[in-house]
Amino acid sequence: MIDAKLLRTELDAVAASLAKRGFELDKAAFIALEEKRKNLQVQTESLQAERNASAKNIGKAKAAGEDIQPLLAAVADLGEKLDAAKAELSQVQTRYQDLIANLPNLPHESVPVGKDEDDNLEVRRWGEQPSFAFEIKDHVDLGEKSGLLDFETAAKLTGARFNLMRGGIARLHRALAQFMLNTQVDEHGYEECNVPLIVNQDSLFGTGQLPKFSEDLFKLHADHEYYLIPTAEVPLTNIARDGILAADQLPVKLTALSACFRSEAGAYGKDTRGMIRQHQFEKVEMVQLVHPATSYAALEEMVGHAETILQKLGLPYRVITLCTGDMGFGASKTYDLEVWIPSQNTYREISSVSNCEDFQARRMQARFRNPETNKPELLHTLNGSGLAVGRCLVAVMENYQQEDGRIKVPEVLKGYMGGLEYV
C-alpha cells in the first residue's frame, strides 16, 4: 500500500510515478473523496467528543446524587445523529480503503520506464549456449519418448496444465529441489521453513494478491475463506504480519520449498505445450525482511543467490531489469533471471526477485523497532525465486539432452541421484 500521507501531500508526484507503470490515478476523484472523508471525520469526531463529554457529566452528576433526567433529555437525539454520521463516514472510508488497496507500488527511480516486456533492460549474461550436433528435441518430446513426463495421464487425473512425472524425471525434479533448498540454507544463510500451502485472506491481502488478483488464485470452497498459495512468498512474508521485530534480528532470511498453485485465468493460449506454465508447480522461495536502508543491497544479494543455482547447474542465463510497465503489483524494483531454453531458442523466466520496499509491510503492519527513534517503523520486504523447480527441470532436460534422448545428470546433482549419470 502506498503511504496515505504521501498520497495526500504529494499527489502529483505519486500520480506521475504511477503513470510510469501505465497506471492512471484519477486525481480529481481522489481529492474529492479525501475532502469528503476529512469533513465527515471531523464531524463524526466532534459528535463523539460531545457524547463523551456529556456522558462524563452524567456520571459526575449521578455520583453527586443530582437529578440526571434533564441531562439525559439534552443528549436524547445525539445518538441518532452520531450513528448517521458514523455510517456515512464508514462508507466513505471503505471506498477510500478500496482505492488505496488497489494502487500498485511506486517504481524505484532506477527502474527503466517502459510499456511492456520489450522495454526490459538486459543487465548481464552468464554461460554459453550449448551447441548440438544433432536435431534437438524439446522437453515434451524428451519426456514422452521415455514415458517419464506424462501430460496425457495428468490431464486424465485432473485436467489441462498439470503434469505427471515418473521414474528418473521425478527423481531429477526432486534432486533439483533439494539441491536448491540446501544451497540457500547451507551457503546463503536462509532459515528453512515448511509453510502452510493454504492461507487466509488477510495473508493474501498482506502480500498484495488480494483484493485485485483473486482470479489468479485457487479458492477452496469450504466454510473458511481459504486459498491455495500462489507462491511461498505469501506465508513466508506474512510471518512478520502484525509483529514488531527487534533491530538486531534483522535481516530475517527465510526460504521454503513449496508447491504453488496458480489459476492464471488470463493466460490461456500462452505456453500451452509442456510444463512451462502449469496450475501446480514447485518453487524454492527466498524472502528477506530488512532494515529500509539496506533493502537495495539485499536485492542485489538475492539476485546473486538465485544466480548461484544456475551457475552450479551450468545453465546459461541472463539477468534483466523489468521496466516500469512490466513489474508486478507490489514491486518497487524487479530483476528477472531468464534461463536458456534451446528448443525455443530463447531465454525464459525462471526467477523473479523483487524489492517491495514498505508496500507489503504497510499492508500487513510488519515493523521493527528502530533503535535511533525507539519507535516501530515499517520493514522492507523482498522476495525471489531461488528457483522455480519445474522450469529448471525443463532447462536441465533440454540443455543436457543427448542424441539418444537421454538426459545427462548435471555434476552437482549426482549425489542426489544416487550417482546416476543419465536419465
Next chain:
RNA sequence: GGAGAAGUGGCCGAGUGGUCGAAGGCGUUCGCCUGGAAAGCGGAUAUACGGCAACGUAUCAAGAGUUCGAAUCUCUUCUUCUCCGCCA
C-alpha cells in the same frame, strides 16, 4: 468432534458500567550517584488520524448489540490452553 477456561501495551499482569489509554512489574531509555560498573534513586516509555499547539477522536482478539456512557454486560466469529474422543 464433545466438555471447560482464557484472549488487556514490547513482554508479564491488575481492572465493582462513569474521572480507565488503562494500576503494578519487567524490559528499554534519559538523568543522578560512581574512578568505572552493579545496585539504588528520579523521569520518560502504545499506535493511528485530525490540529501550529493546547488538545480531540479511535483502538483492551474481531464483528454486532444493550446503554447517556462498555476493557467491564449480551450475541456471533476467530485464536490459545486443559480434559475426553478420533487420527497420519
